[in-house]
């Protein structure tokens with residue numbers, strides 16, 4: 343399983359720490375709930391922000407009770423994705439704000455097939471993601487009415503994400519706290535369990 347951890351410094355500072363990256367050990371095991379986790383090695387990983395590529399290490403933990411191992415992912419990464427979370431979300435915004443895949447891909451200089459895959463994965467999870475954002479919204483900003491939803495979950499989820507980001511900055515919650523939400527809300531965006539297909543190429547919403 344993946345455990346998301348806050349990283350409130352820059353991506354570069356995480357990368358610079360290299361193998362010596364120090365993270366707080368997560369309290370309880372996501373599989374069995376016991377507080378029996380121990381650090382269990384590191385794994386090399388690559389990430390890209392577009393212009394910049396990163397070579398970094400992610401730490402792993404093992405549970406002494408159920409013997410499961412888990413990866414600790416800093417909040418700026420998504421499971422199974424090489425691109426930084428921020429970049430993927432930007433691409434989704436460009437696609438669903440009416441620009442479409444081709445225009446988003448050329449603006450961000452990312453392969454069209456990659457943006458298309460993100461969009462399809464996002465679309466297949468959009469309802470659940472919207473629900474998680476709505477939950478976060480009501481939990482953190484109970485007084486503020488959420489933005490009116492659009493006819494589709496993709497745009498509704500993205501517009502809610504944007505509003506959350508604005509409110510989070512007003513409340514001086516760090517961008518990292520927001521990115522943690524984002525990762526939690528989009529954790530379904532992984533290649534493993536997707537029923538999508540690339541054939542057809544259009545991403546109607």
Ligand SMILES: [Zn+2]
Pocket residue numbers: 371372373374375376405406407408409410
């Ligand atoms: Zn366990």
